[in-house]
Amino acid sequence: MLPISYTNINNSRITRDGSSSRYRRLIPEYFRRIFHYPQMDIEYTFWIMFYLCFGPSRVYKVTSWHKQTKNQWARDDPAFAVILVFFMAIASLSYAITFHYLSFYHIIKTMFWAVFVDFISLGLVIATLGWWITNKFLRVSAHNHSVDQNVEWLYAFDIHCNSFFPLFIFLYVFQFFFLPILLSNSLFAIIFSNTLYFAGFSYYYYITFLGYSALPFLQHTKFFLYPIGLFLPCYILFIVMGKNPTLSVLGFYFN
Template identity: 80%
Template sequence: MLPISYSSLNNSRVNRDGSSRYRRFIPEYFRRIFHYPQMDIEYTFWIMFYLCFNPSRVYKITYWHKQTKNQWARDDPAFVAICVFFMAIASMSYAIAFHYLSFFHIIKTIFWAVCVDFISLGLVVATVGWWVTNKFLRVSAHNHSVDQNVEWLYAFDIHCNSFFPLFIILYVIQFFLLPILLSSSFLSTFLSNSLYFIAFVYYYYITFLGYNALPFLQHTVAFLYPIILIFTFYVLGVVLNINFTISIMRFYFGQ
């Protein structure tokens, strides 16, 4: 057997300590963002497809995920990474379409879309949903069952799932319909406001499905209540001829 020096043992211990310290401060979810081969891109696109056409099917696999991974949340950041990429491409397209051609304006538009519209608002929405469900909607555990809580990361997953169809409607479909939607006619207002109505109703419907999939929550229908307010704004916008697309484009690009 070859002799092992004290310095090599010490270096090995330092490396192990450093690695464990690295793993403590940077959870696996975030580490995998920087390791493309560890992300399941094909499965992520499968989820995105069914979120647009059959979202209830997506949440049928959450129970299976809980049984195999012992957590409700996804441990793969591929969904977030792909959404960020799509958001960057879409926001850059809008910036170019509205003649924000300088590098600064394009980066500013991308930053606002990714960091504010998607991530920052997502963190707020996920935190509110996580707190409300654990505080008010969670069913107390029985004597022979394990007390469960809604994971914050699962609440963020729900936001991401709900956001993707909204992205398709308000970032992609709306982009190609801009020549029609930016008109001042009543038909343009009706089409524009209908797009926003469908997008936000779908967002809250998928949010409801996400929390309703957890067997230890009750009264999750509360996540459908904002649809009443959305419908009210939709009707008022159509009646008063307030075009939501024009209003949003003015906010972002001063058009």
């Protein structure tokens, strides 16, 4: 009987190991850890968020360390994206309450649009474009003594998440607390609102530039700073025309 039992044990073990390995192949570790809160490094995530606002270049200094220890440029911890989604849900709920969108449908609609459209959907598009552009046009060909490297798509999405957090602070947090000033057509409100949006989007592309320039096998990463040059004339033009971005954006969401 022992050989039979031993065989059954081995078969069951092989079955479990096989199904486990298939599970790991189908669902990468990044997404599996979303459902395992204890595996997320919350303290490190808040460290990143702090320095993204006050010293973003320091954040990307640890990128090479992560490559050396994990053998990948991208984070394998989804804590940053999860916490940012939570912050955005709270912020959009606050806006919905402020503008008296108190029905369950309007609250869910506002939160869904902020999280799944503004952050996730646009982020997937931007990350995919950045991943394609860098691998197609900005990657340096490997020499005989070096290993050919590619930009990981997940790293491109990490860059979007990092860049989006200061933008969130500017356009969700600061804008919310200055709504009494911004919701007017005064010249000061117009200048203040345009400055807020200009600073937020410029900072987004600056951190995007830092993220891609941290990769040693990329060249001409200043390409990601070019949108800032387009924002400046728009900033001046909107002020001259008397356009208030806060009124336009919030009017779209809460008209």
